[in-house]
Amino acid sequence: MRSVLIAARDLLARGHRQSPLKTWTAVVLMLASGAMLPLAALTTGTLLDAALAGQRGTAITTGVVVAVLLMGGVTLSHFAHIAYFELAERDLVDYDVELIGLANGSSGLDVHETPEHADRLAVLEEEVPNVRMAMKALMTTASLLVAMSLTAVLLAVVHPLLLALPVVAVPALLAGKRAEQVVDDARTAAAEPSRLARSAFRLAVSASSAKELRVYRLGADVRRRHAELWDAATDVLGKAHSKATLLRAFGQLWFAIGYVGAVLLVVWEATTGRLSAGAVVLVVVLAFQVNVQVATAVALLPALRRFAFVDQRMRELRAAVSGNEHERPGGAVPPPDRLREGIRLDGVSLTYPGGAAPVLRDVDLTLAAGTTVAVVGENGAGKTSLVKLLCGFHRPTGGTITVDGVDLADIGVTAWRERIAAGFQDFVRYEFTAREAVGLGDLPRIDSHREVEEALGRAGAQDLVPRLPDGLDTRLGTSYAPGVDLSGGQWQKLALGRAFMRERPLLLVLDEPTAALDAKAEHALFSRYAAQATRYAAECGTVTVLVSHRFSTVRMADLIVVVDGGRIAEAGTHAELVARGGLYSQLYGLQARAYR
Numbered sequence: 358m359r360s361v362l363i364a365a366r367d368l369l370a371r372g373h374r375q376s377p378l379k380t381w382t383a384v385v386l387m388l389a390s391g392a393m394l395p396l397a398a399l400t401t402g403t404l405l406d407a408a409l410a411g412q413r414g415t416a417i418t419t420g421v422v423v424a425v426l427l428m429g430g431v432t433l434s435h436f437a438h439i440a441y442f443e444l445a446e447r448d449l450v451d452y453d454v455e456l457i458g459l460a461n462g463s464s465g466l467d468v469h470e471t472p473e474h475a476d477r478l479a480v481l482e483e484e485v486p487n488v489r490m491a492m493k494a495l496m497t498t499a500s501l502l503v504a505m506s507l508t509a510v511l512l513a514v515v516h517p518l519l520l521a522l523p524v525v526a527v528p529a530l531l532a533g534k535r536a537e538q539v540v541d542d543a544r545t546a547a548a549e550p551s552r553l554a555r556s557a558f559r560l561a562v563s564a565s566s567a568k569e570l571r572v573y574r575l576g577a578d579v580r581r582r583h584a585e586l587w588d589a590a591t592d593v594l595g596k597a598h599s600k601a602t603l604l605r606a607f608g609q610l611w612f613a614i615g616y617v618g619a620v621l622l623v624v625w626e627a628t629t630g631r632l633s634a635g636a637v638v639l640v641v642v643l644a645f646q647v648n649v650q651v652a653t654a655v656a657l658l659p660a661l662r663r664f665a666f667v668d669q670r671m672r673e674l675r676a677a678v679s680g681n682e683h684e685r686p687g688g689a690v691p692p693p694d695r696l697r698e699g700i701r702l703d704g705v706s707l708t709y710p711g712g713a714a715p716v717l718r719d720v721d722l723t724l725a726a727g728t729t730v731a732v733v734g735e736n737g738a739g740k741t742s743l744v745k746l747l748c749g750f751h752r753p754t755g756g757t758i759t760v761d762g763v764d765l766a767d768i769g770v771t772a773w774r775e776r777i778a779a780g781f782q783d784f785v786r787y788e789f790t791a792r793e794a795v796g797l798g799d800l801p802r803i804d805s806h807r808e809v810e811e812a813l814g815r816a817g818a819q820d821l822v823p824r825l826p827d828g829l830d831t832r833l834g835t836s837y838a839p840g841v842d843l844s845g846g847q848w849q850k851l852a853l854g855r856a857f858m859r860e861r862p863l864l865l866v867l868d869e870p871t872a873a874l875d876a877k878a879e880h881a882l883f884s885r886y887a888a889q890a891t892r893y894a895a896e897c898g899t900v901t902v903l904v905s906h907r908f909s910t911v912r913m914a915d916l917i918v919v920v921d922g923g924r925i926a927e928a929g930t931h932a933e934l935v936a937r938g939g940l941y942s943q944l945y946g947l948q949a950r951a952y953r
C-alpha cells in the first residue's frame with residue numbers, strides 16, 4: 358500500500374511540474390464528481406418521501422436536483438478526463454526523457470553491465486507506456502475515495518449497522534490487493550525470460566543477423582528458443598493470473614453476502630415503521646453503489662500496483678545510477694592542456710562488478726606522450742578492458758593510472774572524455790545523416806561541412822561521400838526511415854571519421870578499427886594514422902592506443918604491448934619483440950606465413 362501511495366504522490370508531483378493548472382483542475386473536478394452519485398441517491402430518497410407525502414413542490418425541486426447531480430457526475434469527470442489525459446501524455450514524455458537520462462547517467466559502464474540493470478531497463482521500457490492508465494486510475498481513485506466516504510456517512514445516518522457494509526468490503530479489497538501482489542511477483546520472475554525472448558525475437562527479425570541465420574540454418578533454433586522462453590515467462594504469469602482471479606472472485610462473493618444482508622436489514626426496519634420508504638430506496642441505491650465502488654477499486658488496483666511497480670523500478674534505477682559503489686565520479690582536476698610525460702599504469706588490476714576473477718592483473722606500463730602504442734593478444738586476453746580503463750569507463754580495482762603524474766581518478770571524468778577520441782570495435786551505426794553520423798564525434802561542430810569532411814579525410818574515408826546520393830546530407834540506414842544502407846566497412850569508415858572529429862585529443866583510442874575494412878583501405882589508413890598521430894603528438898603529446906589483430910598494422914607502433922591472460926606478457930618495439938622470440942614473435946610468424 359505504501360508503494361502505491363508513494364507512486365501516486367510521484368505521479369501527481371510529476372504532473373504538477375508539467376502543468377499545475379491542469380493537475381488542480383483534474384483533481385478538483387474528479388473530487389467533485391465523486392460526490393455526485395451518493396448525493397443523487399440521497400436526493401432520490403427525499404424525492405420519494407416528498408412524492409409519497411404529496412409535497413409536489415419539494416418533489417419537483419428534488420427531481421431537478423437529482424437530474425443535475427447525475428449530469429454533474431458524468432460531465433465533471435468528462436472535463437477532468439480532458440485535463441488529465443494531456444497530463445498523462447506529458448508525463449509519458451517526461452518519463453522517457455528521464456529514462457534516457459538515467460540510461461546514460463553513469464559516467465562509467467559498471468552499472469550498465471549488470472543483469473539487474475538490464476532487467477530494470479527492460480521492465481521500464483515495457484511498462485512506462487502504461488502511465489496513461491495509471492493517471493486515469495489515480496484520478497478515478499480520488500473520485501472514488503470521496504464517493505466511498507460520503508456513502509459511508511449516509512449509510513451510518515440511516516442505520517449504524519449499515520456501516521458494516523463498507524467494512525465487509527475490506528476483505529474483498531484485501532483479496533484484490535493480494536491478487537495484484539501475486540501478479541507483480543510473477544512479473545518480476547518472468548522479467549528475465551521475457552527479456553531473453555525479446556532478444557531472440559530481435560535476432561530473428563533484424564537484417565544484420567539474416568545472413569548468419571540462413572547460412573547456419575538457425576531460423577528454427579531461434580524460433581524454438583523464442584517459444585521456450587515465452588513459454589517459461591507465460592507459464593509463470595499464467596499461473597499467477599489464475600491464482601489472482603480466484604482471490605478476486607472470493608472477495609466479490611464475500612461482499613455480495615454483505616449486500617444482501619444490508620438490504621434485508623432496511624426492509625425489516627421499514628416494515629416495522631422505523632425507516633421511511635425514501636430511506637429504503639436510499640440504502641438500496643447506496644448499497645449498490647458500494648458494490649460498484651468496491652468493484653471499481655479492485656479493478657483499479659492492478660493499474661495502481663502496476664504503476665507502483667514502475668515507480669519503484671524507476672527509484673531503484675535512480676539509486677543505482679547515482680549511488681553506484683564501484684563508480685567514483687572523478688575529481689575536479691582538469692586534464693593537462695598537453696601531455697608532457699604520458700600515461701602510467703602502476704600495478705593496475707581490474708575485476709568487473711560481480712566478476713569472480715580479475716581480467717587484468719599487475720599491469721605496469723608507461724604510455725609515453727606523443728607515442729603510438731599497439732596492444733595485441735589473443736581473444737579475451739584483456740585488450741579492450743585495458744582501453745576501457747584508460748577511457749575511465751571502469752576504475753581499476755587495484756593500482757593506479759596517472760596522467761602526467763596526476764591520478765586519473767582525480768581528473769574530472771567529463772573533462773577527460775572531452776580530450777579522448779575513440780573508434781570502438783563495436784561502433785554504433787547512427788541512422789542519421791552522414792554529416793551527423795560523423796559530426797557527433799565533436800557535437801559543437803556537428804554542422805560544419807568542412808570539418809566533417811576533414812575528419813573523414815583524416816580517417817581515410819574521403820572516398821565515401823561522393824558515392825552517397827546526397828553527399829553528407831544522405832540519410833543513413835533503413836531501420837526507422839527510408840535511407841541508404843551501407844556496407845560494414847563503410848559504416849566503420851564513418852565511425853573512424855567520428856573518432857577523428859576531435860582536434861586536440863590527449864588519448865586517441867582505436868580498438869580494432871579496421872576489422873571491417875579491405876586490405877587496400879587498411880593500408881591507406883595506416884599511413885594516414887601514422888601522419889595523424891605524428892601531428893597530434895606534436896600539437897598536444899597525444900598517446901595513440903591501437904588495438905589490433907593485424908600485425909602489419911601493429912609493427913609501425915613505437916611500443917607494442919602483448920597482453921596474455923590479463924597480464925602484460927612482453928612489451929617493446931617490433932624489432933625487439935621479434936628478436937626476443939617470445940609470444941609476439943610466434944604470433945607474428947604465424948600471420949606472416951599465412952600472408953606469404
Ligand SMILES: Nc1ncnc2c1ncn2[C@@H]1O[C@H](COP(=O)(O)OP(=O)(O)OP(=O)(O)O)[C@@H](O)[C@H]1O
Pocket residue numbers: 470709710712716734735736737738739740741742743
Ligand atoms: N563487462 C564485463 N563483465 C565481466 N567480464 C567481462 C566484461 N567485459 C569483458 N569481460 C571479460 O574480460 C575478459 C577480457 O575481455 P576483453 O574484452 O578485454 O578481451 P579482448 O582482449 O579485448 O578480446 P577480443 O580480442 O576478443 O576483443 C574476457 O574474459 C571477458 O569475458
